[in-house]
Amino acid sequence: MSTLRFALAQIDTCVGGLDANAAKVEQVTRTAVDGGASVVVFxxxxxxxxxxxxxxxRATFRKAAWDKANAMAATLAADGYGDAYVVVGTIGTDRANGKPRNRLVVLHDGLVWAGYDKHFLPNYGVFDEFRIFSAGERSVALDIEGVKVGLAICEDIWQDGGPVAELAGKGIDVLLTINGSPYEEGKTDTRLALGARRAAEVDAPMIYVNQVGGQDDLVFDGGSFVVDRDGTLLLRAPMFMEHLMMFDLDTEADRQQVGEVAAPMDPDEEVYTACVLGLKDYMAKNGFRGVCLGLSGGIDSALVAAMAADAVGGANVQGISMPSMYSSDGSRDDAVDLARNLGAHYDIQPIETLFKAFEGQLGVEGVAAENLQARIRGVIVMAYSNAKGLLALATGNKSELACGYSTIYGDAVGGYAPIKDVFKTKVWQLARWRNRAAHGGMGIGGLHVVGNEAGHPGTPAPDGILIPVSSIEKAPSAELRPGQKDSDSLPEYAILDQVLEAYIERAHGRADLLADGFDENTVSTVMRLVDRAEWKRRQYPLGPKVSALAFGRDRRLPVTDAFRE
Amino acid sequence: MSTLRFALAQIDTCVGGLDANAAKVEQVTRTAVDGGASVVVFxxxxxxxxxxxxxxxRATFRKAAWDKANAMAATLAADGYGDAYVVVGTIGTDRANGKPRNRLVVLHDGLVWAGYDKHFLPNYGVFDEFRIFSAGERSVALDIEGVKVGLAICEDIWQDGGPVAELAGKGIDVLLTINGSPYEEGKTDTRLALGARRAAEVDAPMIYVNQVGGQDDLVFDGGSFVVDRDGTLLLRAPMFMEHLMMFDLDTEADRQQVGEVAAPMDPDEEVYTACVLGLKDYMAKNGFRGVCLGLSGGIDSALVAAMAADAVGGANVQGISMPSMYSSDGSRDDAVDLARNLGAHYDIQPIETLFKAFEGQLGVEGVAAENLQARIRGVIVMAYSNAKGLLALATGNKSELACGYSTIYGDAVGGYAPIKDVFKTKVWQLARWRNRAAHGGMGIGGLHVVGNEAGHPGTPAPDGILIPVSSIEKAPSAELRPGQKDSDSLPEYAILDQVLEAYIERAHGRADLLADGFDENTVSTVMRLVDRAEWKRRQYPLGPKVSALAFGRDRRLPVTDAFRE
Known part of the structure; x- marks a missing residue:
């Protein structure tokens, strides 16, 4: 029997953080090789x-990455790890035209061996790779200790044809893929089905190593796996945490042995955990240790506060109740209960006096007066952020964001918005799921949950419920005028979210929406709201471009950019 | 002699505005054909x-555009204009894969004739076309009344090879190009040189018709032209205004006759006018009739106010002075003088009482207290915007935007930022230029200037100066603490702007900047500021993506979207 041990290193990196990323690669490589791995895959x-x-x-960045790759290879060899084959993704330069390349290299014997350049460059959804990189044109199979290892990078397996098709019939022993595939509901099954198809195509097991962690507004879920040529799931790493696992490839066997296979996650737990990890990593990568947010007693701020407590512990959460003359007593009580349950700091900053001062000076009324209340709250939240160095959290959900049902520079202020991609009906589901998790004492996959070492224990409610039930069950209201309800301005969320999903995510037009069975009045309302809300979703002012590079419209460095030339 | 008359129709359209755009095409076509044109080019x-x-x-949008093109052709034929060849740009669908195409069609004889699909799809800078469209693969030459007309769309002439190269040697009589080329300083000369090169390549005159007007954060400058095969500039339209001009192609002549050639614009006038037109069109396309902005007495807000008065008349400008305990008397006087010169409305809203109310309740100090002042002003500006339906203008310039030298949700609030792409040193230049223009009674190209039919006459200063000289000459200060100067926090603007230009626009790294001759301390300061300012430039909170389509990171509809399915 001839076997080769691969280590699947599912790690969390930081954009631009060459030093920290390299240190992690070196450390994980040592662990993997000490555990018997010959090939370590990042x-x-x-x-x-x-x-x-x-x-x-930036040419200077590419140069720094190249120097760092060489330094890593030298360090590993000097430490006695030169025999290992360390597969890492990095950036290269196309010699023909100077454009960047999305590149896989192999560190071995103290040197950096050029491996493979990504062929298919995704340019849809969140991806802009065709804009940035030039495409590799060759398929590559490495010989590692007599084992033929075919290579591919992420999108290369999502498209038919190209390098993977070229590897078919070439007798490779294993298809090795390195990935940066962002989380999306339901993607686990899609990836596995795709992997099985490619494994069958090249008639060899496929190794899928994915990134994990939050990076700006993306979350990578990990879930690395190995699938056999017959579609059998051989190994699967847990989602949303760093993980190292070994795969022993037996080149003489028709079927490989099944190893550890992480169980699938509950769908609500999956989304909740994605939001928590996104926040946690955003804070870590930007140097924030605590958060502040307004606690209205409503479900959105309650859910966001629970997520924050799960991410960094309740003791690092500063809740601010900012009641006005329109805030109900129930809302205030719910906010107090929540803060107590989470072990969060809790301040009360009434806005009535401030509001009256503005109102007296400016004489505004109607919507302008409603917005004024929200903006006074925004000023207070930002004052806490500035004075205490806390990350301000915006608590808006996707339904209200889509419809523009928020006050720009008011409740929409903040540096991070944990539930901005979660529809309101899903917000309720996640809150109920989180309460069940607290109530039953369930662990939360990969997270430091409230009450564990990272969390402040808080004082659980007598019934063990974390998020007050009345926050979940009461009719949603912005509480900016007496008796106000969301349903005064918006269709019921159960309908609204369905229309939004069809109009936004599936690009259905008016005729499609009517054919979907939605009534004409609802369709018109939703389309009008969504089309007009774009400005609020941007928030930064537009302005005319007069130079080659204007901010705003042109691409930017990511926010969590640790690179300093 | 065999001649064919082309009308170059340099018009301003609105994204999504199918009805209005079609009506304009029909109206301009009638005028052009009545003036003897056989071919009308948009x-x-x-x-x-x-x-x-x-x-x-959106498939529904493509369908609506197709229906509208057919309706236009039918209307023109019914009105007796069916003999004309009307060249318009529109959207098509790739039959092979259903992707959109950037298409040129010809309306003639009541029908829509498929013409040509854009081949090179720009995917850099502000352009994302490769992401959206599929590429045409054929070069096309039409026979119009015996004249061979080669076709190209915008980027097709900016790249070597492709459809224009294929037309070379095919004996075309004229190369007709339709363009949506955004304004950029110095681009007029670049375009002309390029046009001359392509005309020589195909050995025929080249017609270049460009869009004019503001669209979201782009401004299109027009400047349509015809260049002969020997590089002679035959015709040139003025910049920044709609224009119709005729070109008589003599197919038997080696050289064409020179017609009207607009003179080049002064470089400062060019940038100033771009900013004014951008604002004017943003307002028109979004239904705003007036603006409001804070007038501090500083140069940034003074210049923006002057631009606004030039765009929509001083009577539609609401200036708001919001003095604090740190505002100098000089600043207040300058703001008053400016408003009087522009004929703008002017209110005084002191912030000291409001500030003390917040300060007393929150107990903030230092930077948090400075930001608090700016945010109170932001709340006031937005209250004016809400209460009076005015577009709030942000007055930040590119230098401070790049360095993050502003308060998020404070002085940065607004729906449009006229000078966001103008460096501070250029702000001073533009103010001086505008004063010279006012003083000498010069016309401003294409604009309705203060004092003309669109403007409120105001009360000119005795010396004829529009922007108070002390606003231009005093040391810049945010006036958020006693004696504060920009130079406490930033390098001198004369140096800063050079470093920013090199670091941002030319992607120079640290080593390059030192080689450029900047001192190490300045380089480190500027790099640190710029790298950390990204969040402020975005303003909207990031949040984790959990669905196929999340707002923020994914592409959006433009703001000025007049399309309703």
Whole structure:
């Protein structure tokens, strides 16, 4: 029997953080090789972080990444790990035209061996790779200790044809893929089905190593796996945590042995955990240790506060109740209960006096007066952020964001918005799921949950419920005028979210929506709201471009950019 | 002699505004044909507006555009204009894969004739076309009344090879190009040189019709022209205004006759006018009739106010002075003088009482207290915007935006930022230029200037100066603490702007900047500021993506989207 041990290193990197990323690669490689691995496989663009956007276009950055790869190879060899084959993603340069390349290299014997350049460059959804990189044109199979290892990077397996098709019939022993595939509901099954198809195509097991962690507004879920040529799931790493696991390839066997296979996650737990990890990593990568947010007693701020407590512990959460003359007593009580349950700091900053001062001076009424209340709260939240160095959290959900049902520079202020991609009906589901998790004492996959070492224990409610039930069950209201309800301005969320999903995510037009069975009045309302809300979703002012590079419209460096030339 | 008369129709369209765009095409076609034109040429994506971004991906929109093109052809024929050849840009669909196409069609004889699909799809800077469209693969030459007319769309002439190269040697009589080329300083000369090169390549005159007007954060400058095969500039339209001009092609002549050639614009006038037109069109396309802005007495807000008065008349400008305990008397006087010169409305809203109310309740100090002042002003500006339906203008310039030298949700609030792409040193230059223009009674190209029919006459200063000289000459200060100067926090603007230009626009790294001759301390300061300012430039909170389509990171419809399915 001839076997080769691969270590699948599912790690969390930081865009631009060459030093920290390299140190992690070195450390994980030592652990893996000490555990018997001959080949250690890291995710796409391990060294540079991913997605690096226009940082790729800086020649000085590419030079620094190249120097760092060489330094890593030298360090590993000097430490006695030169025999291992360390597969890392990094950035290269196309010699023909000077454009960047999305590259896989192999560190071995103290040197950096050029491996493979990504062929298919995704340019849809969140991806802008065709804009940034030039495409590799060759398929590559490495010979590692007599084992033929075919190579591919992420999108290369999502498209038919190209390098994977070229490897078919070439007798490779294993297809090795490195990935930076962002989380999306339901993607686990899609990836596995795809992997099985490619394994069958090349008639060899496929190794899929994915990045994990939050990077700006993306979350990578990990879930690395190995699938056999017959579609059998051989290994699967847990989602949303760093993980190292071994795969022993037996080149003489028709079927490989099944090893550890992480169980699938509950769908609500999956989304909740994605939001928590996104926040946690955003804070870590930007140097924030605590958060502040307004606690209205409503479900959105309650859910966000629970997520924050799960991410960094309740003791690092500063809740601010900012009641006005329109705030109900129930809302205030719910906010107090929540803060107590989470062990969060809790301040009360009434806004009535401030509001009256503005109102007296400016004489505004109607919507302008409603917005004024929200903006006074925004000023207070930002004052806490500035004075205490806390990350301000915006608590808006996707339904209200889509419809523009928020006050720009008011409740929409903040540096991070944990539930901005979660529809309101899903917000309720996640809150109920989180309460069940607290109630039953369930662990939360990969997270430091409230009450564990990272969390402040808080004082659980007598019934063990974390998020007050009345926050979940009461009719949603912005509480900016007496008796106000969301349903005064918006269709019921159960309908609204369905229309939004069809109009936004599936690009259905008016005729399609009517054919979907939605009534004409609802369709017109939703389309009008969504089409007019774009400005609020941007928030930064537009302005005319007069130079070659204007901010705003042009691409930017990611926010979590640790690179300093 | 065999001649064919082409009308170059340099028009301003609106993204998504199918009805209005079509009506304009029909009206201009009538005028042009009545003036003897056989061929009427409109800009790139005339019918849909440009750039349409992800609106292109909506099948319902493509269907509506197709129906509208047919309706236009039918209307023109019914009105007796069916003999004309009307060249318009629109959107098509690739039959092979259903992707959109950037298409030129010809309306003739009541029908829509498929013409030519854009081959090179720019995917850099502000352009995302490769992401959206599929590429045409054929070069096309039409026979119009015996004249061979080669076709190209915008980027097709900016790249070597492709359809224009294929037309070379084919004996075309004229190369007709339709364009949506955004304004950029110095681009007029670049375009002309390029046009001359392509005309020589195909050995025929080249017609270049460009879009004019503001669309979201782009400004299209027009400047349509015809250049002969020997490089002679035959015709040139003025910049920044709609214009119709005729070109008589003599197919038997080696050289064509020179017609009207607009003189080049002064470089400062060019940038100033771009900013004014951008604002004017943003307001028109979004239904705003007036603006409000804070007037501090500083140069940035003074210049923006002057631009606003030039765009929509001083009577439609609401200036708000919001003095604090740190505002100098000089600043207040300058703001009053400016408003009087512009004929703008002027209110005084002191912030000291409001500030003390917040300060007393929150107990903040230092930077948090400075930001608090700016945010109170932001709340006031937005209250004016809400209460009076005015567009709030942000007055930040590119230098401070790049360095993050502003308060998020404070002085940075607003729906449009006229000078966001203008460096501070250029701000001073533009103010001086505008004063010279006012003083000498010069006309301003294409604009309705203060004092003309669109403007409120105001009360000119005795010396004829529009922007108070002390606003231009005093040391810049945010006036958020006693004696504060910009130079406490930033390098001198004369140096800063040079470093920013090298670091941002030319992607120079640390080593390059030192080699450029900047001192190490300045380089480190500027790099640190710029790298950390990204979050402020975005303003909207990031948040984790958990669905196929999340707002923020994914592409959006343009703001000025007049399309309703």
């Amino acid at each position: 995710p796409e663009m391990t060294l540079t972080g991913y997605p690096i956007e226009d940082l790729a276009l | 800009p790139e994506m005339t019918l849909t507006g440009y750039p349409i971004e992800d609106l292109a991906l």
